[in-house]
Amino acid sequence: MPKITYIEHNGTEHEIDVPNGLSVMEGAVRNLVPGIDADCGGACACATCHVYVDPAWADKTGSREPMEESMLDFAEDVQETSRLSCQITVTDALDGLIVRMPEHQG
Template sequence: MTKLTIVAFDGTRFDIDADNGSTVMENAVRNSVPGIEAECGGACACATCHVYVDEAWTEKVGPPAAMEEDMLDFAIDVKPTSRLSCQIKIKADFDGLVVNVPERQA
């Protein structure tokens, strides 16, 4: 298990034990994190699971792939640390990863 923290827009922290190989989005949905709508179910076909990766983690998580970048064009208030949570796969070296949910989704 890998420790994952998702911070809702209102500041509520969701500290989750995430299975390696699962996605941040899957863990958010399983734990009823508000603001992660995930309308496409993780197919990278919408931008309703948009999150901001904590700056301490952006280099380790890495940049979005081309398809994800295209979908981020539909997200609201995109920042340099923006990612789609359906595209961030949990792995052991992400232990302690922190992401923040934006105020609203597309």
């Protein structure tokens, strides 16, 4: 099972085993990781699961789809590696993925 490291804005790390097929957001919500609100439940209809993908992992998580780009317009402090964690599906290739949460969501 892939391990994902979620890093809160304050630097607190949570290393979580996330089953393949779940989204990075679902892994956080199921394990009560603070900083990912996921108000829309993963429907790509808000920006409350905004994360910064560690640059070393940016290519492996894929690119933003147009709907994700639109939703990121509602996020604060969007950066080059900003993604909505509901749009990143966990696979074995993401074992070791590191994501950081912004100071504020949505």
